[in-house]
Amino acid sequence: MSGVGNSSSATEAFLPSISDKKHQWTIYTDEEALVQYPAISFLHGNRPFRDLPFCLLFLLFVISTFAFGIFAFVNHNTYFNHVSSFFFDPTTSSCILNPSSGSVTLNFTASSSFLKRDLIATFTVTLVFAFLIALGVLWLLKYYAKHIVYTCLPFFVLIPAFCGVYWFVTCTLKEQCSHAFPLIYRILILLFVFLLIGIIIWIIVANMHRLELTIKIIQVASTALAHNLWLLVVIVLLTLGLLLYFVPIVGFLVFAQRNGEVLPKDEDGEYYCAWKQDSWVPAYFALGILTMLWSLASLLEAQVYVISGTIAQWYFTPEGDNPKGCITTSLRHAFGPSAGTICFSGLFMFIVRIVRSIVDRQHGSSGIVNLIIKWFANFVLSTIDFVNKFTINFAAITGEAYCNSAKMTYELLKRNLLSAIFVETVSTRIMAGIVFVVSTAYAIVFGSDLGVDSYFVALLAWLVLITVLGFIVHVLDNVIDTIYVCYAIDKDKREVSKPDVHEIYVLLPISRTDRSSLSRTPMGV
Template identity: 60%
Template sequence: MGSREESHPSSSQDPQSAAAQPLLQPPADADAPDACAAAPPPPDEDPYPPISYLHGRRPIRDLPALLLFLLLSLATFALGIAAIARRNPAASRVSSFVYDRSTSSCVLPSSNSFFSNSLSSSPFLKDLIWTLVLTLLLAAPIALAVIWLLQHYAKQVVYASIPFFILIPSFLNVYWFVACTVGRECRQAFPLAYRIVVLIFVFILIGIFIWIIVANWHRVELTVHIVRVAATALLSNCSLLAVLPALGIGLLIYFLPIIVFLVFSTWNGSVVPREVEGTDGEYYKCAWKQESWVSAYFALAIITLIWSAATMVEAKVYITSGTVSQWYFNKEGSKSTKSIRSSLRNAFGPSFGTVCFSGMVMGAIRFVRAIVDSAKQDQEAQGFVNLIFRCCANFLLAAFDFVNKFTIIFAAITGEGYCSAAKMTYELLRRNLLSAVFVETVSTRILIGIMFVLSALYAIVVCAILKAVSDLGEEMYLVAALAWLLLIVVLGYVVHVLDNVIDTVYVCYAIDRDKGEVSKQDVHEVYVLLPVSRNHRSSIGRSLPIV
């Protein structure tokens, strides 16, 4: 990628091109109040800095959000340590206290009670543990194999998986209907009419899914190429598949002391006598009374946990975007070195305030969405006005969620602060947003379908092996279902990473197009075919070789 400090592509571009004037760069002289109304600069001057990955040291951004996050974390840990130091051991023996009338207080009898507990092993538990351990060990090779197949045989994988999107749900629907009809308990619990209704309803859902596939069939070929580009980018930075889960483990380690603090904070209080209702003060029972500050500490710790989890999610997006963007803007044939290390340093260094700001926005979105969902289930909150309110709230939350996602990607590339990155991202994606949203949705759904098919096939293999080597009865299906769930969680995480890669490559492509440059020719050959609207059909069959 060439530098724009010495060459000025705006002077050599087609005058009919929309990129004749750079789209997103702020004016060089921010103090000039009439910069927008000023006369255009001479053609040999470029008042706009280039938009590209910012190497080197970055300035500290969004310091107030960083300080607020650190303040909440320090307060949570400090009060948690104080809660452990001030805990009352009597909290674990409240049921042993009795009311003493002579002292009008609760006392602990002198007798002690002991109890023993034994764990019994069973074939089910043994087979379950071994199955889940082996599934967890095989998950990483399976994930790498899937990404490799998507890079080299994306078309074959996609078209081979699409029939299973219909066959597997149809098989499970018929299998459930027959098994419930044959089984005595199920047959008695679900009458034939109910079973037929469920059978027809599931087939209607499958028919709707078939209609969605047919309606978007003309976009499948473009999706194949987008998925191949994303798989290539991820395999070129395959260390991300080890670094990102390690960050998740680090978050769990960070959560453990806070959870311990929450448990011990409930031990701050005392055992007090409480009058039994309806006895006119004749009988009392002993109950635990927490100190008043415990509820406030719970609120503080929960806010810290939510914000920390959202911040870690945004940090993973930041690291993925920073790493992939370095791969994208590198010259063809060259390999970026220490790209993940620099992305980690930026994410938890000068841009950590931006990551915290983005996490705060995401946490607020999740919190408000939870309130809206709870209001949806409230029977007293029904009505047309409430329905309109929920629809508007969901629309705004989805819009904020979408803008936030591309904002953190742009911040990872340029090192901008959150508000500046949000504004610049909006301007950058304004000309390309609609088609990107649609194609991205199709790509994500196809990837999820592929992971579902692979996980279902794995569960069938597990079920067959258990039936051959174990003595489990119907519990075998539960073990296979849990193995399927574990594998689909791991593969679903891979889909999430690929989704972030697709978004990052799209933003990098938009930056290239805004500057009139081509950093990755194969990416441009795919993304240039994005339809300009939902109703526009791209000519991919005539523009790209079918591989």
């Protein structure tokens, strides 16, 4: 892959022919290139509203959910929890409440109070320190990424090996566990663990030639995120806002099932009283669940949009300048002109995930027709992934509609000999491995002095910390994708907004099978 020159010195635009697989070039003049491929840049000014029908459709779903939910709350039947107190009256052929029936008292005993106290303390302390640990990991990745990666690599193997052997020995020594898992089963589980370890070792060895490049990409992404740390706070607040938005919907669903009445039911000539829901309740459940799932998918796309818009503004800001209001601008675009694009993307990805889950569950199906259908479905889904990979990142930068963003992103990457699938998947695995090592080490230290209940406490500490650190990895993944699109825009315009990024991203292979560019050493970070 060739280096990137300066746009002011370029007299002709050399654009690759998409249909040519041998990287031959078609020569266009500057005017012809501008007409065929208009210049792409971050749109700072007022943006037109895009994909507005999908925004209106989403609002219709939300308004309908809340309107019918309020109706369900107002008209719920208070006898829903007292069906057993009704009896069938043959004289009136109806169900009558037994006045002598008393309320049922539930007694809860406080068992394992010390364990509960330890779990609450662990959750609180870990949640407080988790974000400090996350910031510490981010700082280490920014300045000492190479040291962190090479230090954690052996633990990718040692930790599962230790856990497997420790469980095998402990289960063998404990009579109850040894009876539940005979020796042959324990050996099979241990062999399965070592099989997974073998796969991990194979993945590490197979990708060792890309390790240096991966480290530099992680370092660039950590640097970009460190310049926009308030992004983490905004993403957390968006997530909390979604949870608060879900609370009334869940409450409406609870009250919706209480809309009905107690009616007599005949079974083999004997009548008894049973609860019968109103006919509209199942439809409202479907509406509420669809609204929640669409909202969740749209929030995920909105997070990507805000991250992409913020990082893109940082990327295209000249060196030495301190961009201001990047996050505010991205939020205004996300929940303003591009709200329809985000709703469209959320709905689209929600449908794709449903179809993929249905296809993945068809394990028992056989026959040539079913195999062809599954192959075709996987082909279509892979094509969608290929086109959709950077669509929302591109929309955040340019303000284009969803379909137009998908088309322009594909053309942008294709004519600049960049892959729409492959950025650097190893970076995600490496960061996930680092998160696993740090979380496991923290859990072992935290639960080492808590007695017999240390397993539960350590597990809770591990879950809380790995969730927070996984959130950081999710943000870094989106930062890597955004920088890749920004680099492609720079390359398309023959400009260099961030020289250190170009020196690293230029080494990315054109495809998964291309290794030529990986053999080169970058000039520096």
